[in-house]
Amino acid sequence: MAFKTILTVTGTHRGDNDIKLAASLCAEVDAHLSVLAVTLAAPPPIGDYAAPMSDAWMEERRADLERLDTRTAEVTRLLASAAISADVSNAYPEMAWADEIIGRRARYADLTFVGPDLLSGGTLRDKTIEGALFSSGKPMLLSSEGSKPTLRPRKVMVAWDSRIEASRAVREAIDILRAADDVHLVLVDPLEGEGRQGDEPGADVATYLARHGAKVTVDRLPSSGQKVADVLKRHASDMSAELIVMGAYGHSRLREKIFGGVTKSILEDVSIPVLMAR
CATH class of the missing domain: 3.40.50.620 (HUPs)
Incomplete structure (x- = not known):
């Protein structure tokens, strides 16, 4: 099938390499790039410690959302000068539901690209791979550090x-x-x-x-x-x-x-x- 929309996922503590690689793939096949910035939210405190911890939890959420907004703005500026069409969105799901949220977003792309930044480790990598494979109905392209991703391989x-x-x-x-x-x-x-x-x-x-x-x-x-x-x-x-x-x-x-x-x-x-x- 023709890949006309490519999705990639980035976190607040990730570099821009995956986005640049995804942009190059889009330029290669004349596709649109969708970038989803994700921060995984900690679940709310429960039980005997819920009340004393609630203020700290709310502060953590506020800081997370600030970092997410900052990352979204950074990616938007990065793509503003790119010679491709692109859009940037964000999500702040609880960890347990992150794969479903990412997978639903991937349903509106032809391909999810997971590059070396995301593959370097962490829960966001696992949730992205699980979401792309199990919740999107679409294929996924993985590329590690040092490999050269292409959609026109010989x-x-x-x-x-x-x-x-x-x-x-x-x-x-x-x-x-x-x-x-x-x-x-x-x-x-x-x-x-x-x-x-x-x-x-x-x-x-x-x-x-x-x-x-x-x-x-x-x-x-x-x-x-x-x-x-x-x-x-x-x-x-x-x-x-x-x-x-x-x-x-x-x-x-x-x-x-x-x-x-x-x-x-x-x-x-x-x-x-x-x-x-x-």
Whole structure:
């Protein structure tokens, strides 16, 4: 699909690198940039200590809101001189609901970009990733420090396992895959047979992508006792991939997001930009 609106999230104690990278992505594909500045609010005090702590809590909220307004103004000034269309908004959700708030905002974008500033750690990173993947219905692009995010990569690796999430990621990235010079569909320990990955694993999705004009190669790799994520990351590095496309796996239980093993391992080491969808 075409990416015409890209969302990125920033905190009050973050730098501007993510915003600049997101702006460059927008310039690359002629998209609009939406920036959401977020401060996570502490929950109100309860129980025996609620009354004596209420003044301190109110003061903390006042300071948080001042910092949020300041950050919003800073980002607005930064984007005023940018050669793209952009808008800036802010949110002050309680921590427990932050992923839902961010996810709802991401529904009005085609892609959420999570850059190195946000990926450096903290609760806001986790809430942004959870919201983008579980509450938006849209894909997410992650890029760590030192990587070069692009929506027009020449070499792309697709992690394929025939699951619905992988299919969704491929569909979301179809324009990227069509325009790339080289697309490698990578299957680790593929299983043959009906109800698994077909008589010739990878052939069906390769045909599907070829009909869209993608230049596809199917790579079937053994894990040889290694973690699937490690096999995928090494292969992406070996082929000099500029982007990895993959499905994100996990489920929601009591509002806690539990990621599957491969997804979690990839998130812990995003050395190559990764486009994820669920």
